[in-house]
Amino acid sequence: MNHENEIKTEAKKMVTRRHFFKDCGIGLSSMALASLLSEAASANPQSTSKGTSKGRNPQLNDPLAPKKPHFAPKAKRVIYLFQAGAPSQLEMFDYKPGLAKYNGKPCPPELLKGQTLAFIKPDAALFATEFKFAKHGQSGAEMSEALAHLPKVADQITIIKSMMTDAINHAPAQIFMQTGSMQFGRPSFGSWVTYGLGSEARDLPAFVVLSSAGGTSGGSSLWGSGFLPTVFQGVAFRRGGDPILSLANPRGVSREMQRDSLDALKDLNEHLLERAGDAEIATRINSFEMAYRMQESAPDLMDLSKETKATLELYGAEPGKNTYANNCMLARRLVERGVRFVQLYHEAWDHHGQVHKGVKEQCKETDQANTALLLDLKQRGLLDDTIVIWGGEFGRTPMVQGEPDGSNALGRDHHNKAFTMWLAGGGFKPGITIGETDELGFNVAQDPVHVHDLHATILHLLGFDHTKLTYRFQGRDFRLTDVHGVVVDKALA
């Protein structure tokens, strides 16, 4: 699907229609304007509703107007819980008794042939986890004791133990996971999805980014729009205060003054539109109105205290704090309001030393909230058409890492050959585990799923043929999956 022409055609239609009014001597009547700016004229900018598309006016030159994908989608929106820094699959999902057997022995050299290692030396010893594992649910999904809550939803998630990626350093791997390329400058996953589907949010950005813990290695390119128009880029919410930069009026400017100002702006810009005849002016008028609606609705969105005590407890959320749990709850509130793609970052998993302790701590931070999010979405009937993604940018080595000076012992290095992610909702087949690794958890032994395959699969559930969601740039049709990607049929419900 290539929307460029569509957008151009819309612009043309819009303007010719405007001229029709003018040429028929009606001028740019209030009636015509109301139709152009139906949102601006909307009496009640507070009201929001999930799944309605009347929030945006497709007539207008609005690249974010909701669009239909290639075929009937299973899922309409995405919540991506990005565990940045790369959590250890061996401490959480990929149980390897083989590692216990060879604990402390050097890794077999044939496994290491051609493998790039980041910090450790090839002679590093194999390292068994200290966590105990058990099977959970009817599906018998294996999880370690580090996860106290996720077992409750074991039958609702799809675990992929056979993920593979190309990069072994954080920034390139995060960029790869989010854009399908290690090179900067490509559109992010969320940008592709909003480019393809538009947005149903009438007063919020289409693609929202939340973060807890540290700043991400990949920086803002992780939610950048690359060569796609900038309107598709993710909007990073701030951690404290107003979520969106410059959302609040300057000090002393009241809500009424803001409205007065916008009314004047609208009148003056309409006056110009009538003379200059440029559709861009209409779009700008609409942008200002939508900005105002964002200002009006965001405080309500951010006010977690309106949630019930039971819900807050379910997540372990505490209003007013910047925690992962709060962000999970916020993610649900965002998708409820029609936001297409919510991306959480929790950059806290880079456990080069003390991986046991680190995983334990981070599970404490995140496990309950992840589980709560699934339960909450389900209870609200949102899980069926919302995809939830959990995972990092790569995995961690079966070999131990410690610094050569003896500090920071018992950690794990970066590993791209095998790691675990899980998915839920939106057409993923619940209660199954896909893929296996070899005896030592080094390589994928069965059903490899490359990052491109994961992208292809998620796009498939959103109603896209991943080979056809393209954008022409530099003479080439680019896509999220580059020239790769196979839909993982096994993962589909």
Next chain:
Amino acid sequence: MVKNLKTFVILLSIAAACQFVITSGAASEQSASRQTVDFARDVRPIFERNCFGCHGAERAMSQLRLDVKRLAMKGGQSGAVVIPGDSKASLLMRRVLGLGGEQRMPFGREPLKPEQIEILRRWIDEGAVWPEWESGKSGEREIELPKHWAYVKPVRPQLPSVKDSKWARNPIDRFILSRLEKEGLRPSPEADKSTLIRRLSLDLTGLPPTLEEIDDFLADTSPRAYENLVERLLASPQYGERWGRWWLDAARYADTNGFEKDRDRSIWPYRDWVINAFNADKPFDQFMIEQIAGDLLPDATLDQRIATGFLRNSMLNEEGAVDPEQFRVEGLIDRVDAIGKAFLGMTINCAQCHAHKFDPIKHDEYYRFYAFLNQDEEPEIEVPTEAEKKKRAGILAGIAKIEDELLAKNPDLPQRMAEWELKAREDQVDWTVLENADVIGTNGVKFEELLDRSLIPRGDNPPTVVYYAKAKTDLKNITGFRLELLTDHTLPRGGPGRSTLGMALLSEFTVEAAPAAQPDKWKRLTISGATADYAAENSIKLAIDGNPKTSWSIDAGPGLRNQDRLAVFTPQSPVAGYDGGTLLKFSLEQKEFGGGAAERFEAPNIGRFRISLTTAPKPKADPLPPNARRILSIPAGQRTAEQRREVFRHYRTTVPEFAEANKAATDLMRRWPYAATTLVVTPRPVPRETRVFKRGDWKRPGEAVTPGTPSFLHPFPSDAPRNRLGLARWIADKNNPLTARVIVNRVWQQYFGQALVVSPEDFGMRCETPSHPELLDWLAVEFRDEATGRQGDGAINRDSQWSLKRTHKLIVMSATYRQSSTIKPESLQADPTNRLLARAPRLRVEAEVVRDIALRASGLLRLKIGGPSVYPPIPDGAMAVSFRSRSVWETSKGEDKYRRGMYTFWKRSVPYPSMSVFDAPNADMSCTRRTRSNSPLQALTTLNDAAFMEAAQSLALRVWKEGGADERAKMIYGFRLCTGRRPDEYELNRLLALLRKQQERFAGDTAAAVYVSSPDLNDLPSGVDLHNLAPWTIVARVLLNLDETITRQ
């Protein structure tokens, strides 16, 4: 059903991939009673529907045509595609099946149906019968492939004839008008004068005109008024900023390294070089050559070296544990990409993994191009200002004077010095450099070994680190270890350390030994002696005191610090060594620093070092600085005056009676000014071999290649060296069919919103046909060659070759440029995107200009040119997404708070939000085309961002003070400051109504009035009632947010 079909195709491909035999199973057996394949009936329709679009007379991608028998059988860029009788060997089959890792054909479309593939297979296996007469239809077109237009050197086209000969002001208009007339369209009338001056000012200087400038222009009724204005603007220093910024997009200029660590870099001198080059109208061929190879020009000036910063604008990954070579390679790939896009309009990077899919660039040609750039070192050099140079000279002269006095007062000095030298020479012992060391660092620090066996850490520079070097030696009775800390031009200030000042701290030096036969039996040696050529405050012993919080410091203070240093460590008793060799493990602990607030100055870790061993008795550190030592090895009679001075300079410090003079000299040196630095390239002493990377993977090197340019383009100049300079001259060669077109095309884009070739970065076979191909060529030839005749005398004017200012003038003098931007229904219908230019475009101005307009209108703008990047206010919390805690944003004070947008510090991982939201490119890669979006976040920015609010407050104050007696006059004044024109009655009344309503709102609300009107509550505007000012502030904010204010009409 569809799904089944797909599965079938996949199965088919898998089966074929195994054996490349399509089993004569179900599909073919069903049609067992088949007839022979008939080309005309069966094959040609498949070609027609699926292949001719790209492999026909029109496009001939990869130089393959399937519409003509002879050409189809000849094949394309990859060789023959049809081998009659052998479908297995026929590329055509592999490609339609998507085998061999290549893109499946037809590219970007539905795969062929299995039945169609089967027809092709049978046709080939049956001998690929293609009757001659079937070439008939296109037989007349059976000529050698015409070369893609962009690969043919442009020649000056004839000016087309037009009906309305009066409209055209210059040749540009003839091309535009002829096309309009062909489409039955009429150009728009000329825009009014106030629109024209605002348009010209924004286009040529990036700033709106002042009211005085507008008034002067409106009052000037002379025929030359417009041309005078154009010339004044082109001569304005703001022209260089405006168009310099245009170039910086393509040059991907930024102030940080990118990736996770995203450390600050100092490369603004390159940015200033660009601005100056534009202001001086440096001929564009020279401009290009200096950026690619300024350092290689004969007697290269500092400025020419600075220009090579173009190459250094690549990102650099310094994340922990990266492989430095991987990201060195990525940097080079980026440089090839940038050169391809900025100068050649060529997506050359598509040939990084395989031959280019569409353009005739072969896989190895990519690496031949890359080889030109693979021969460099990447220094950081000082760029002293004239004042700094003067001050430095003064200091050196002062010291020389002190020394001259010593020499004059002590006639016996030469004799004493000769004796000292004799003794000093005896101090020397032999050192054996440690070879083949296995070196690693904590925190994943990795090392590059140089030719002299010294080691340089690359990548992350963590707050604390230990370097370990392990090597085998056959020496016995080792009596000492020498650690040299060496300067290197790739280190900050030349090193030898990695701190911002190039300094290092060594907290502990330890050595362990083990028999080579038993590598686990490490024994820690007791180091009892430590001497150094220099140790601040006698700190050398702190490196062996067992306390990691105390260190040997090599910092000799300003002017003296960035020199080679060395220390010698001696074991309590000589290391006897083992038969069969001894393993030595050195650890260089650097743990004192530990980061914290000072981390932004970068950890003082060792930048380049080398370890040597000796067996001579009682070794100690040579007290002579290495440079003085080197001079001593030259026979006294052969030394230059400078060398003699250098020896004396050290000698005098060893003479106790000169203490006073020495102190005076050192005190002078303390005033040594540190100049700004910038990043450049310089050739490495030994060439580096370049190999093709198989599938673009740097870990899979293939055949070696030599530097060379793609063979389908003009030949490499025969007299040019095969290095970067040769490459630069090849790019700027007048035979280059691309460069001149590519540059003028991007210039055109800036004026008209879209370029003649809509993809300025891609002039390849897949680019859309130019809207006005002859105009493009005409402009390119005008730009590249010179004026012919238009100046009247027809004389060749060398000065106007490659003159960008001249090209600007040509464009803005045209009637095409001067048209009104009002949209007329009929042209909208015929040409919705205004490709044909029946009107001027309305363009929302660029991110930087959005800021500059607000600052100029409000009177806040400061027009200082150049210098380090600045930190205007940024919203709280905007930097929180940054990975590094040290990424703080200290808002600039004074005039730097109000500099033009282009001077804003550009942090790649967190680009300045209010400019990023207006589509300023990230600078991750070369950008030759900005997007122009229109979003609510932009509205929030210009409404609420503190910098824009301050502009509104300042504009209100300005209007109040300067705008005239009454509200009407004030309102007109403010409106003009923002839009450059007078408001009409409707606009005036609407704004006055807003003002009145705000006056009511603020009437009883002093607090709100103070807040709204004052940027700084500690410094309230004086001489004005804030109750009056506040409503004007609200109005000013509306004026600054008008569509027209941020639009070039």
